[in-house]
Amino acid sequence: MTPTDYGEDALVEQPAIALFAELGWDTYHGLHEFDSGPSPLGRETRAEVVLTQRLRPALERLNPDLPPAALDVAIETLTRDRGAMSLARANAEVYAMLRDGVRVTFTDPETGEQRVEAVRVIAWEDPDANDYLLVSQFWVTGEFYTRRADLVGFVNGLPLLFLELKASHRQLKDAFDDNLTDYKDTIPHLFWYNAFILLSNGSATKMGSITALWGHFFEWKKIADEEEPGVVSLETAVRGTCRPDRFLDLVENFSVFREDKGGLIKLVAMNHQYLGVNNAIRALHDIESRQGRLGVFWHTQGSGKCVSMLFFSRKVLRKVPGAWTFVVVTDRQDLDDQIYKTFARCGAVTEKDAQATSSAHLRRLLGEDHRYVFTLIHKFRTEPGTRHPVLSTRSDIIVMTD
Secondary structure, three states: OOOOOHHHHHHHHHHHHHHHHHOOOEEEEOOOOOOOOOOOOOOOOOOOOOOHHHHHHHHHHHOOOOOHHHHHHHHHHHHOOOOOOOHHHHHHHHHHHHHHOEEEEEEOOOOOOEEEEEEOOOOOOOHHHOOEEEEEEEEEEOOOOEEEEEEEEEEOOEEEEEEEEOOOOOOOHHHHHHHHHHHHHHOHHHHOOOOEEEEEOOOOEEEEOOOOOHHHOEOOOOOOOOOOOOOOOHHHHHHHHHOHHHHHHHHHHOEEEEEEOOEEEEEEOOHHHHHHHHHHHHHHHOOOOOOOOOOOOOOOOOOOHHHHHHHHHHHHHHHOOOOOEEEEEEOOHHHHHHHHHHHHHOOOOOOOOOEOOOHHHHHHHHHOOOOEEEEEHHHHOOOOOOOOOOOOOOOOEEEEEO
């Protein structure tokens, strides 16, 4: 983008910045960041993509009982060079630390002994405890080239959000072909931390992950409710995904990595998955008045039913207290295999003894303590003239059927 491109700056970028400010993000225009002495963002060079000036105070707030030495190790771990890794592997490594903390070893200043602790990076349960900054025209220098990103969103100093904008008369695909593809090649370290990407020309707007091909970018048409009329716009996408509480929910609970034949890929929830899963979570909290029924989550063919099941179960396990077991029931062997492999390739299922091979095997699995059980519905059958036995009296088994 050039500073003289009036259409893009005035009609797309400036309204987007104002919207982020309304949602609670600080904003900074970075075009002249290095023109008048030290960077106001605290960067020493354009090659730095983590704002340690904001990261360290955040770590201090979130980890008040840990000494500076522990935070030093955490910052060093978060910012280390991952250039030898694929972009997806680097992103997955950072994501694990964002979600579960940075595991550090340090010397306790009081006892002199070695300690191992997890340093919290983001306050997932308290969005207001984090620091949000949107930088426009953010300069980044890679190994050979320097690029300027339209909008980069930082949470606690980490660049989790990337937005590429085009003028309203430009094709949205140009943002993917001409800019995003080039940036991932020339300044890949900016994307080691990325949660998701938004591309927009003000009206047409799409969202995707760092590994998504153009055909896998999708529209975000509804903000908070499935009953809303769908509206495709940058405002809808930003309000639906970038309000701090929604942004953190998407990052924490709606991102997974899957091992595919071509390598590791990152999946982020589509609009209907995010809204539908959260509706099911709310129903779970009200399970007694619903007489044990969570409801129906409609999907069209190819709209990600397996991944929706995965997002739902992962969020329940992380956010809802209980020793939950999920029983996934289908009526076709190929579908049973597909769902099981999806869960396994995303790291949710690590045990091989999770697919019921017979009615007897199903009964044994349900009598044991398994996180997931996959079965065909006909394995619940009984011999003619006999009643089906009670397989479990637990109240923390969730059945998902397709």
